[in-house]
Amino acid sequence: MDELGRFRRAAVAWAAGGAGADEAAVVARELAGGVRTIVLVEGNSDQVALAALAARHGRDLDAEGVAVVPLGGATNIGRFLDVCGPTGLGLPLAGLCDIGEERHFRRHLGRVGLGSGLSRAGLEALGFHVCVADLEDELIRALGAEGVRQVIEAQGEMRPFHTFQGQPAQRERPVEHQLRRFMGTHSGRKALYAQALVAHLDLERVPRPLDRLLSHV
Template sequence: MDEVQRFRQALVAWAAGGAEAGAAAAVARELAGGVVRTVVLVEGSSDQVALEALATRHGRDLGAEGVAVVPLGGATGIGRFLDVCGPSGLGLPLAGLCDVGEERHFRRHLERVGLGSGLTRAELETLGFHVCVADLEDELIRAVGAEGVQRVIEAQGELRPFHTFQGQPAQRERPVEHQLRRFLGTHSGRKALYAQALVAHLHLERVPRPLERLLAHV
């Protein structure tokens, strides 16, 4: 296990609390500021995969640069992670990515830990926190285009399951972009799989703004 991964696991255990929290906090403190210089808080593993894949396409290795991309396991966990990473915890530089529906959680807890007051969207971005509209999958589908996404699905051997999904009564009348977005979230692990595949397929001049700005920030 590399040191950034060790830090990430320790941070998750510390934020979760419980019997292991003390030992996990010690490991996180040991690695903070040395091995790890910045923490990027994202909602889930698909966000982590997308950001790291985009960095690779730009010739960057975030782990080697000391940037730890940490999935929260859901946006409501942002408060616990800011408590352990923020000014009253490790005091590390922070950045992040969230869906537009979860922006209020991020804003409220950033303000609570002293990183701003009455934060606007622009002020969130200045802090390094960026918002996907409506979510990462929606951003990537719009950037790649519906036809391009279907080519990626075909390359993954899932075009027939997608066509079957399109034929479901609840999906038949919906726009193909909506069908694609729902399809990417139907099975566990599919979002992360397609996050990586779509970023690999993406023209770099069409990178979704939240991903582009976040990567530039770190």
């Protein structure tokens, strides 16, 4: 595993606590010198999307020392800020969250001294950006329903999607809602489509939170 990958793994283990946390803290501190910025994102699909967008701009975030670290859920942001923020490693931070989880980011950024009573603009100034309602929703709006269908077809998943659309709970819902829900139906599908949708995007229509985050780091 490369050093940035080892750093990510150690930071996650440190934030998780438990028996191996002290050892993980030592490893993370040893490797922190090779890290320029830590980007805290909710899950793997956010990590994959940001890396895919960077690659489309000819950037390799790992090579640049930008460690994109999935939190495993937005409610874990407090522990990761304790590890990575001013009272921990003290490294520059940025991040991405869903609008429903914005309050957790605001509260814990304030708690560690990175801003009090932050507005949306204040969050963005710190490098933290908010997706409405989430990253999948942002990407679907950017591509349009037909563009997303083309990506699903390219993945060979139109038949499963049509089956999903036929479920009683989905039949009367807008197609955009169906597309978003479909991406979350199987483990790994969100990450698969995060990469595929970003690869299909017109770079003039990149969702603002993703675009601004990449520009920040």
